[in-house]
Amino acid sequence: MKKIAIVGSGLIGRAWATIFASSGFKVALYDVAPGAAKAARAHIGKNLKELAGHGLVKNPKAALARIRVADDLADALGDVALVQENGPETITAKIALFAEMDRLAPKKAILASSTSFIIASRFSENLPGRARCLVAHPVNPPHLVPIVELAPAPWTDPKVVKRARKIYEKAGQVPILLRKELPGFVLNRLQAVLLAEAFRIVGAGVASPQDVDKTIRDGLGLRWSFMGPFETIELNAPGGIPDYCARYGPSLHEMVREAPSGNPFGPETVEAVMADWGGAKSAEEVAALSNWRDARLAALKAHKRAAKKKPR
Ligand SMILES: NC(=O)c1ccc[n+]([C@@H]2O[C@H](COP(=O)([O-])OP(=O)(O)OC[C@H]3O[C@@H](n4cnc5c(N)ncnc54)[C@H](O)[C@@H]3O)[C@@H](O)[C@H]2O)c1
Numbered sequence: 001m002k003k004i005a006i007v008g009s010g011l012i013g014r015a016w017a018t019i020f021a022s023s024g025f026k027v028a029l030y031d032v033a034p035g036a037a038k039a040a041r042a043h044i045g046k047n048l049k050e051l052a053g054h055g056l057v058k059n060p061k062a063a064l065a066r067i068r069v070a071d072d073l074a075d076a077l078g079d080v081a082l083v084q085e086n087g088p089e090t091i092t093a094k095i096a097l098f099a100e101m102d103r104l105a106p107k108k109a110i111l112a113s114s115t116s117f118i119i120a121s122r123f124s125e126n127l128p129g130r131a132r133c134l135v136a137h138p139v140n141p142p143h144l145v146p147i148v149e150l151a152p153a154p155w156t157d158p159k160v161v162k163r164a165r166k167i168y169e170k171a172g173q174v175p176i177l178l179r180k181e182l183p184g185f186v187l188n189r190l191q192a193v194l195l196a197e198a199f200r201i202v203g204a205g206v207a208s209p210q211d212v213d214k215t216i217r218d219g220l221g222l223r224w225s226f227m228g229p230f231e232t233i234e235l236n237a238p239g240g241i242p243d244y245c246a247r248y249g250p251s252l253h254e255m256v257r258e259a260p261s262g263n264p265f266g267p268e269t270v271e272a273v274m275a276d277w278g279g280a281k282s283a284e285e286v287a288a289l290s291n292w293r294d295a296r297l298a299a300l301k302a303h304k305r306a307a308k309k310k311p312r
Pocket residue numbers: 007008009010011012013030031032033036085086087088089097114115116117137138139140
């Protein structure tokens with residue numbers, strides 16, 4: 001089975017290690033912070049147990065045994081098919097890490113970044129091995145939410161993209177392809193528009209943040225867990241997508257055209273949200289809520305795995 005290197009063992013790195021190890025890959029885990037990769041491995045053990053509890057991993061002990069903590073970056077990259085980079089979200093960190101990874105990784109290894117917003121051409125342009133670099137952006141927590149956005153630079157070899165897609169599919173993820181580079185890719189751009197409107201609605205005193213959350217949780221989000229926006233609107237008008245746009249397009253256009261230009265995430269709207277929210281959560285409360293979310297997501301993932309396929 002192929003070997004994978006995980007560089008950076010924080011929130012996202014350890015989830016990637018969980019994914020690859022539980023689907024049979026051997027994983028080398030590296031982090032620049034002393035002791036971080038070892039601590040991450042313990043955390044991964046918990047992730048694997050939880051997945052096993054939902055029937056999503058067969059043998060959590062064997063999966064954990066496939067993960068080793070590397071001594072340094074060179075040790076992590078030895079003999080790997082793919083490197084998944086999960087360092088800090090700054091352009092300087094990505095440029096430095098990709099330069100090192102390109103110098104040390106075997107020539108055939110794919111170099112993929114988990115970056116949330118930075119396009120691959122910004123950190124790979126001057127590298128001798130730039131044809132093997134791309135973005136593979138996951139969503140938190142990646143071991144429970146399978147989407148991976150593959151976003152190659154203009155010079156990324158299409159064969160590299162194809163090989164990367166196969167590896168992520170083998171690991172149980174759901175890759176999508178960006179045909180052009182776009183900062184923020186698809187998911188975060190969709191999320192940005194939704195969040196901007198949510199902040200504007202609360203900031204303008206139209207609805208409480210709790211009611212906005214209910215609108216997604218008990219409204220739009222129910223369909224979105226198994227169908228996308230295009231699949232959704234196709235069923236909302238007898239003539240499908242063109243009919244939907246003919247009926248509702250003018251009203252939708254009116255709303256998006258009217259969107260104010262100010263920063264929806266500025267201090268005033270944040271204050272309006274927090275006035276209703278009831279204060280910031282403590283670290284313990286955040287941890288408890290994250291555990292609850294992960295358990296719900298694992299149950300949903302198991303349900304989706306067992307669910308009947310969509311008719312054609
Ligand atoms: N947190 C999210 O929701 C999320 C979702 C998708 C993608 N991402 C992206 O994933 C990446 C990692 O995010 P995170 O949330 O895991 O951050 P994090 O802060 O939890 O982890 C970053 C880790 O990288 C390590 N690190 C720093 N410099 C390093 C180096 N030179 N070599 C090796 N390790 C190094 C740090 O010690 C730390 O453990 C970012 O690019 C982020 O944008 C994050």
